[in-house]
Amino acid sequence: MTGRLVIDDVTPAVSGGRLPSKAVVGEVVPIGATVWREGHDAVAANVVWRKVDAGAGPAVTQHVRMVPDGVGTDRFAATVTPDEPGLWSFRVDAWSDPWATWRHAVTVKIEAGQTAAELANDLEIGARLLQRVGRRPSERPHRDLLFGAANTLRDPALSLPARVAPALFPAVDQIMTERPVRELITRGRTQQIYVDRPRALYGSWYELFPRSTGGRDETGRPVHGSFVTASKDLHRIAAMGFDVVYLPPIHPIGTVHRKGPNTAAMPGGNPVAQPDDVGSPWAIGSADGGHDAVHPELGTIDDFDAFVERTRDLGMEVALDFALQAAPDHPWVAAHPEWFTVRPDGTIAYAENPPKRYQDIYPINFDNDPTGIYAECLRVVLHWVEHGVRIFRVDNPHTKPPNFWHWLIWQVKAQYPDVLFLAEAFTRPARLFGLARLGFTQSYTYFTWRTGKQELMEFAQLHAERADECRPNLFVNTPDILHESLQHGGPSMFAIRAALAATMAPTWGVYSGFELFEGEAVKPGSEEYRNSEKYALRPRDYDVAAAQGRSLEPFITRLNEIRRAHPALQQLREIDFHAIDNDQLIAYSRRDPATGDIVLVVCTLDPWNAQQGTIALDLPKLGLSWGETLTVHDEVADATYEWGQFNFVRLEPWHHVAHILTIQR
Numbered sequence: 001m002t003g004r005l006v007i008d009d010v011t012p013a014v015s016g017g018r019l020p021s022k023a024v025v026g027e028v029v030p031i032g033a034t035v036w037r038e039g040h041d042a043v044a045a046n047v048v049w050r051k052v053d054a055g056a057g058p059a060v061t062q063h064v065r066m067v068p069d070g071v072g073t074d075r076f077a078a079t080v081t082p083d084e085p086g087l088w089s090f091r092v093d094a095w096s097d098p099w100a101t102w103r104h105a106v107t108v109k110i111e112a113g114q115t116a117a118e119l120a121n122d123l124e125i126g127a128r129l130l131q132r133v134g135r136r137p138s139e140r141p142h143r144d145l146l147f148g149a150a151n152t153l154r155d156p157a158l159s160l161p162a163r164v165a166p167a168l169f170p171a172v173d174q175i176m177t178e179r180p181v182r183e184l185i186t187r188g189r190t191q192q193i194y195v196d197r198p199r200a201l202y203g204s205w206y207e208l209f210p211r212s213t214g215g216r217d218e219t220g221r222p223v224h225g226s227f228v229t230a231s232k233d234l235h236r237i238a239a240m241g242f243d244v245v246y247l248p249p250i251h252p253i254g255t256v257h258r259k260g261p262n263t264a265a266m267p268g269g270n271p272v273a274q275p276d277d278v279g280s281p282w283a284i285g286s287a288d289g290g291h292d293a294v295h296p297e298l299g300t301i302d303d304f305d306a307f308v309e310r311t312r313d314l315g316m317e318v319a320l321d322f323a324l325q326a327a328p329d330h331p332w333v334a335a336h337p338e339w340f341t342v343r344p345d346g347t348i349a350y351a352e353n354p355p356k357r358y359q360d361i362y363p364i365n366f367d368n369d370p371t372g373i374y375a376e377c378l379r380v381v382l383h384w385v386e387h388g389v390r391i392f393r394v395d396n397p398h399t400k401p402p403n404f405w406h407w408l409i410w411q412v413k414a415q416y417p418d419v420l421f422l423a424e425a426f427t428r429p430a431r432l433f434g435l436a437r438l439g440f441t442q443s444y445t446y447f448t449w450r451t452g453k454q455e456l457m458e459f460a461q462l463h464a465e466r467a468d469e470c471r472p473n474l475f476v477n478t479p480d481i482l483h484e485s486l487q488h489g490g491p492s493m494f495a496i497r498a499a500l501a502a503t504m505a506p507t508w509g510v511y512s513g514f515e516l517f518e519g520e521a522v523k524p525g526s527e528e529y530r531n532s533e534k535y536a537l538r539p540r541d542y543d544v545a546a547a548q549g550r551s552l553e554p555f556i557t558r559l560n561e562i563r564r565a566h567p568a569l570q571q572l573r574e575i576d577f578h579a580i581d582n583d584q585l586i587a588y589s590r591r592d593p594a595t596g597d598i599v600l601v602v603c604t605l606d607p608w609n610a611q612q613g614t615i616a617l618d619l620p621k622l623g624l625s626w627g628e629t630l631t632v633h634d635e636v637a638d639a640t641y642e643w644g645q646f647n648f649v650r651l652e653p654w655h656h657v658a659h660i661l662t663i664q665r
Contacts (some may be wrong), residue, residue, distance in 0.1 A: 003186035005043055005094040008034040012468035013191060020087065020192040021468035023093065024201040027571070028079050028593040029193065033066070033092040036074040037184075039456040040112040040519055042100035044180065045076045045092055052087040052192070065178065066092070079324050079593070082195040085417050089315055092191045095182035097618040102126050103173070116160045120161055126167055127153040129181055142175055162212060199391075200420050200441045201241040201471060202570040204560050205319070205509030207478070208233065210247060210307075211278065212512075217332040222537035224278065227303040231310045236542060238314040240553055241560025246393055246509070248303065252288035252295050255325020257350075257359040259283070261536040262522055280534050282323050282395065283360040285330025291380045308388040319422065324377060325351065325396035326362045332376075333362065340374055342363045366401050374407060381412055381419075391420045398427040409439035420540070422473055436470035442507060453586050453605060457577050460504050460588070467572045474501035475509040479534050482527050486519045492607035492653035494519075494552055498563070499658040503590070503601045506570045513538070514547050515552040516633045517649050539622055562635045562660055567592035568599040576621040582613030585649065589622060593607065598622055602657040604651040612650035619645055620664060632661040640664075 010466040011032040012021035023029045035045045047064040062080070069077035082088055106122050116123070119318040127150040133139055134146035149166040153156065166172065213233050214225030237245060258273035259280055273279055284291060294301050308318050326332050332339055333348070340362050341349040351358040366373055381392065397405055410421050423434045436443050450459045463472045476497045477486060485493050494517050501508040513533075522528040531538060545551045563569045568590040584606040591598045600622070604611045619626055626645070633640045637656055641647075653656060 003094075004184045005035060005037045005096065005186040007045070007092055007094050007186060008036075008190040009583075010092050010191065011190060014437050014469045015266055015460045016181050017189060017191045020194040020381060022200075022436075022441075022471060023082055023088075023193050023195045023468075024198045024281060025082055025085055025195060025199065026198060026594070027195075028081055028573075030573070031066070031080060031090060031092065033094075033188070034074050035076050035077050035092070035094040037096065040101075040165055042097040042104065043094055044097040044100065044182075045094045047078045047080060047090055048093055049080045050088065050253060051082075051084065052089050066414075070649075072616070073381055075216045081594070082193070085197055086197050088193045088195055089190050090193065092188040092199055094186045095180075095187070096184040098125075098127055098181050101128045102129060103168065109170075110160065110164065112595065116156070116163065119160070123153045125164065126164075127151075130167060130172070133176060133179060136179070139179065140173070145172060146175065165406045186633065196441060197418050199243065199317070202506040202563075204241060204563065205244040205473065205475070205507070206237050206240070206242040207246045207248070207475075207509065207511040208237070209410075209468040209479075209512070209533050209538070210250065210283075211281075211295075212263065212533060212540070214537070215539050221529055224298065224368065224537060224540075227307040231307050234307075234310055234316070236316055236553075237443075238316055240515075240557045241564065243316055244319050244391060244421050244509075245316055247321060249283070249284055249321045249323055249641065250298055251284045251291055252286040252293055253279040253281060254283040254286050254329045254360055255279070256328035259360050259535050261531060262386075273441050277535070278537060280360060281321075282325065282534070283327040283358075284323060284325065285327045285332065287329060290331045292383045301503045305387055312388075317391060318389055319391035319393050320389045322381065322392040324364055324400060325395075326364065327360055328362060330362070336369070336372065338368045339364055340368075363399065366404055368406075377404075377408060382410065382415070385412070385416050385419060390416070390418050391422065393422045393424060394440070395424050396439070398425050398431045401644065402434060403440055405435060405440070406438040413439075433466065433470050442471045442473045444475060444478075445502065447472065447504075448473040448476070448481050451483075451485050451605070452584050456500065456504070456586060456605075457588075460575050461577075463505065464573055464575050471572060472505050472506065473507045473509055474505045475511065476501050477511045477514050479511055479529070480527070481542070482521055483518065487521050489607040490520075491517045491552070492657055495555055495657045496603060496605065497655070498556060498559060499601070499603050499660070500586075502563060503569055503599070503603075503658075504552055504575070504588070506563075506572050510556070513540060516540060516550065517552065519642075540575070549566070558636060559660075564597075566662065567595050568597040568598050574636070578614045578616060578618055578621075579616040580649070581612055584611040585613050585651065587615050591621075591623075596623065597645050597664050600661040601658060602649050602651070602661070604653055607653050607657075610650060610652040612648065614649050615649055617643070617645050617647070631664040633664055635660045635662060 014021045031047045033045060035043050037043050045066040047421040050059045050061045064078045064080055066076035069075040104126055109119060123237045129562040130146045130150040134143045149172050152166045153163050155163055201462055210227055210230035213229040214223035217223050260277045289294055294304055311318050343349050348362050351361040351363050410419055420441040422442040423435045424444050425435050426444055432443055450456050520530045522530045546553055571592050574591045576589050582589045585604055587602045589600045629644045632643050
């Protein structure tokens, strides 16, 4: 049953308010609600906002007045800004607002020509409201002002305008609005927001295979790298402005049914490993250990700890892959065969994604012994947390039970609230967003496959609208995904995809080799890399490539510099698209509500040809009035332009693929 006043459609509300919505420390979070009642009396609302677990001190409850959001909509809006991580609660309270009702009634009746005699009751109601507020102990400093206005309303010697004027003075009206008389108070339903540290929303990721950092021997053969050799590459990664170094699985790799290089090219490739083939890091487990062990050729756990510490020293942090599957020789297989699916012939089922077959990987069956499996998975995660890992990239979470993830994530965060989880959920929208609602901090998305103007616009708007439930991480490539646009678009397409990913969302990522324009597929029509790093060592000489001008590192560095300098690119909720009369050009602006910072992006989608057009700016979206002019500075080309509503742009991708413009007021 509803309350005396009606409170509808409260936002944010994830799964009808059953699950917490998402925010980070310092993020401006919009709260909205529809509030209505019968008749013409005014209603008002406020947000009641508090930290659920306030620690040692008492919880401080904040009341934030909501304001009407549009004319005739009965919609109210406010913003809140959490200042520490953890679980917060909010509710919307509504009330009848007698002061607003009185102010409107008196104003329209005077405008209609009613006399003081006809308004006698209205004037007395106003006087009583002023006195009611003036008697509050908290309003002692304003008592004379409020009582004076009340007495003036009752003074028959004055003209009607003179009697009413003091009550409508801005100072009086401000007191009556900010510390209102509230009647028919109706409490809304309490909902929750989980507040993470800022890295949950904003950051630049770099995926690195430590085993590929060993270089080559005197014969040119790749040498297996280690945490020690990988540490030497960290300074280069930090210099590009990355915040997170993501490592694929670092555990012992199975030897049974190990896959050889270019497995995806079967039958012409080499699906069976040769004695010196390194296998897939996702085929986890061997006689050397399982998910809590380090591959011997990468080093020791002490070497890993040193790698984590070096990463921190450079202002970055490590994200570790968490893949819940096992190689046939994983210790789990012998100790807990019930954790896997046994086929009618008595063999354990391996992973399949037809036409691909992964005989080197056994999926886990979570239904056979959920108690044992859940406990072991939690133990493994906490093991790595205790070794300094605070971010986990979860492999294929949509192939495991949703209730398992809900349990595991919140078990971990109860002990370590700063731990973040990225879902590699390349799957249907219901599952992608469903996993995010259950607790995943970030999610891979369909960005890699969104290349056209309209689909990019729809993609960005979708994620802005659903920022309360899902945070996208826009990887431009992965070891599994080499999109055809990168295979055929040349170096300019790599720059285009980097520019879009770095400016369309606050978190983006690259897999190593992207900066070297690696774009050769294992076979036509495939998204698999030739000589995929999943199955082989792939040493790279970044210095030589940079010296020869075959590197995107300078542009990536500049993108990350721009991102760090502009809060507009560190938030997800606000993005607006601007019309431009060329489907090969896309234009959008991002605004940070806390600082007012605005960044305007114009990017080409054509890697081969010059494209030009006229952009029609939606000036109010940029904080300007129609007809105003503005000075914009291109942060990429270091050029300044005077712009108005309509502006000619031309992009030649061999020079620059995008204008990234800041507004100079």
